[in-house]
Amino acid sequence: MKNHNNDGFKVNEEGKQFELHIDGQVAFLEYYREGEKIFLTHTEVPEALQGRGIAARLVKGTFQCAKDNGFTIMPLCSYVMHYIDENPEWGNILSEGYRM
Numbered sequence: 001m002k003n004h005n006n007d008g009f010k011v012n013e014e015g016k017q018f019e020l021h022i023d024g025q026v027a028f029l030e031y032y033r034e035g036e037k038i039f040l041t042h043t044e045v046p047e048a049l050q051g052r053g054i055a056a057r058l059v060k061g062t063f064q065c066a067k068d069n070g071f072t073i074m075p076l077c078s079y080v081m082h083y084i085d086e087n088p089e090w091g092n093i094l095s096e097g098y099r100m
Helices: 054-068 078-086 088-093
Strands: 009-012 017-022 025-034 037-044 072-075
Touching: 009 054, 017 054, 025 054, 037 054, 037 078, 054 072, 054 078, 054 088, 072 078, 072 088, 078 088
Parallel strands: 037 072
Antiparallel strands: 009 017, 017 025, 025 037
């Protein structure tokens, strides 16, 4: 999966997570992939980074990466679903059945 973002965002395919590296810490969004669908299962931000909008940046980077690579998103994580509610412009990359 190509990553065109360079602000600390990284795709860790071996660990099956999207990562945002900040101040020596890693926020991550776990996923698994089936064909052209990416299932987003769990978002975690270290306590030291919480309250800074890191989770939103991580999800936005994940969505941009999915879009750039032609994938659709299956949001199984409650935070990802919340992000979609707040940012409906990403609805076009959601898999059928998840579209708003």
